[in-house]
Amino acid sequence: MKISADELEPLFDALPDVVFFVKDTAGRYTHANLTLLRRLGLKQRSDIIGKSVTELFPATMGGSYAAQDGRVLMGETIENQLEVHIFANRVPGWCLTCKRPLRSRGKIQGLIGISRDLGIPDGKHPTYDRLKRVLTHMQGNYAEGIRVQALAELAGLSIAQLERHFRRVFQLTPQQVLTKLRIEAAMRLLRTDETVASIGMACGFGDQSAFARQFKATVGMSPRVYRTMVSANDANRP
Known part of the structure; x- marks a missing residue:
């Protein structure tokens, strides 16, 4: 049917x-x-x-x-x-x-x-505490090169187990969580006077073009256009 x-x-x-x-x-x-x-x-x-x-x-x-x-x-x-x-x-x-x-x-x-x-993380999942430790590490080091193997070792899990449990708890893969952290940081920094290139480097992207591609794929617009949009919105607030 x-x-x-x-x-x-x-x-x-x-x-x-x-x-x-x-x-x-x-x-x-x-x-x-x-x-x-x-x-x-x-x-x-x-x-x-x-x-x-x-x-x-x-x-x-x-x-x-x-x-x-x-x-x-x-x-x-x-x-x-x-x-x-x-x-x-x-x-x-x-x-x-x-x-x-x-x-x-x-x-x-x-x-x-x-x-x-995205919903809230499943804090009742048996592996939540171990995954939270991994997430804390990612939050403090998203600007660095982070290997999934190292994250799995930190959690005491295999790569397959880590990815499966991340999907269950956070609804995202470890790589998606890392992308989310980097784009969130970039969105904050784009409200400052830092150059787009320096923001990309500060958020863990290897070069400006890689940063621009990922930002547009995730946010739907380039970093420069996003900066213009939020600047205009901020200026119009009472």
Whole structure:
């Protein structure tokens, strides 16, 4: 038995921490749950349906999301892409995005996806204390080269065990946690007068281009554009 997007939409309406959407081959929304509607500050589903991300999001983010959609419409599947979502009516939030092409009779007819907010760590998990020790080490050394093998040894686990337990406790792999720490630090530093290049180095990126690529993939815009945006927002605050 197949379930249609029309049937899925009301189910996802009940999940305030999940954004659900379906788009056609032109990248236009055909379905969207109420969570996306609220985060965009819109009142009716018809305000979204038929529109693309470039019409609904600021140009910098919309362009990045459209490029991601384009890859999926070419057949790529995106699994658990760590992203920061920035909506005008709420504080930035971390999420994991999944997108898949929709196929009918062998042809791609659109895409379906969800973005799930990161939850709080599972502090009751048996390995939580050991993983918290690893996390503390990462928080203090994210600017350095951190090897997963060294993290596994610190936790007294194999690499496979470390990655499995990190996913269970933090919903992220160790590498995703490291990326999150580095991007969070970069977002803070971009509010200062430090150069983009020096911020990238201070946050553990080998060169400015690597920093720019990772920042855009995660935040949806380049470090320079993010700096301009937050500077304008700060200037408009009373």
